[in-house]
Amino acid sequence: MRIGELAALAGVSTRAVRHYHHLGLLPEPARRANGYREYGLRDAVALARIRRLTELGLGLEEVRDVLADDAGRELREVLVELDEDLARQEAAIGVRRERLAALLRQAEEHGGLPAEGPVSRELAALYGEMARTAAARPGPEPAMAAKEREVLALIETMAEPEAGQRMTGLLGQAAEGPAAMARVYEVYELLDELVAAEPDDPRVARVARALSDCIPDAVVAEMDPRAWQVASGETEEGADGFMAAFFADFAPAQAAAVRRAIGLLAERAR
């Protein structure tokens, strides 16, 4: 047999056969006078075994080890290990398919794939409300509003879906209705004015109070108690660094205002 016949017999490519030679998986056979490799049934048997092992999912190195040791002991271990690996892969694929199915279902129920733009329908609704409010107000939209959208999107993409959507839901409840959202926008403008201020600017306290006043008591009562630690700066170094990034993205005076607002909310929660 020449290499093409051998390869066809085993159902692999000639390139693969040469590759196996190169890796030492399959011994190089004798050559004809013209340099062609000359194979016998022995080689077909060996190649078939290689192919069966690779089809089981073994890497070529593993196949070589198994063929070399030829003990049978090691093969069993490798196969068991391989099966565990396959089980993990299968589980991972299952998870991904479930998430895909969830995404596609959600996309059909209310158009809008969560993987892009606003994540959840709650957040999409909030974005819509903000857009309407901005359109109804004179002048350009406050820069703070855009930043707020970013923060919310980040929270939803990074936190567990449950927690993220709960938070968005709370905020949507806090700014429910055009009037409430209009007040929020006024606070955005106040925050915008702090962009170049010092952290000890007297306006910081007033903005913090205005921000706190935007949140109704019902919402404050349901907020995550861990949030109150943020005001004291405890979480800045710990956890996932999210809050650090959050505050670092603000101007100093803005960060101070937000921090103090959270402190006010903490007091109200008690």
Next chain:
Amino acid sequence: MRIGELAALAGVSTRAVRHYHHLGLLPEPARRANGYREYGLRDAVALARIRRLTELGLGLEEVRDVLADDAGRELREVLVELDEDLARQEAAIGVRRERLAALLRQAEEHGGLPAEGPVSRELAALYGEMARTAAARPGPEPAMAAKEREVLALIETMAEPEAGQRMTGLLGQAAEGPAAMARVYEVYELLDELVAAEPDDPRVARVARALSDCIPDAVVAEMDPRAWQVASGETEEGADGFMAAFFADFAPAQAAAVRRAIGLLAERAR
């Protein structure tokens, strides 16, 4: 944020972030005076979206397309396609795991993994019988015996398990018992003598008859009718080329003897 903080926030490596920059997935942010990249929450949002898409299994090129088009239409198509792909992978893994489980089960029932050495327990038994016969006979084992083992192993590794094991079972039945196997070994020696003979050597006919006489009528009756075509040379060019390799591995006179033996069996089958 510097790149390490961003990466930690999103749960990826800094290398991955730079990779995304390189591919144009994530825009290069402004640099500090020292050349460090400076990131904001915007980038964290973008990176989180990239990560979610890649975790769904999209390739980076696909992610870039999706982010660029931002239509949502295309994303749905990609996701559906991806789900089909995952389904295929899942099925393939399932098949592999089933085969693995079958292998391991068989290995426990009677030690000996089919992926190495003799394939089935029938063949292992046959090998054992051959070894005993060879030990009981004077002189070295005929070369033909080793070749026979190779052929049988090849058949079992390449054919469907069912057909291969049936064939081995038949042969085991044909050479059942020490006396029968001893007669087979005598035929092996006759075949060995033909290694340098011409195809028209008068011994060819006698060897063919001896070979045919080794197979009892009960076995002939159960053999695959397609085998009879082999004697006429019909299958040499068709099918999978296995028979071509089979005969090519013999010396010309040996091949002729086997072919004529099959012809004799075909007559007996009628």
Next chain:
DNA sequence: CTTGACCTTGTCGCGACGTCAACGTTTCTA
């Protein structure tokens, strides 16, 4: 003699980064 199907060796490419290398910057510590 050409054509086309085979064979030879050798090298690059893929996908999503990991992992040096060789160097500069910042920050903590003795």
Next chain:
DNA sequence: TAGAAACGTTGACGTCGCGACAAGGTCAAG
């Protein structure tokens, strides 16, 4: 104040199982 540890920068190579191509040599048939 020096040095070390821990960051950052760009660039290039390694991974895995071959596929694809280059640039030829060999062989049977028309």
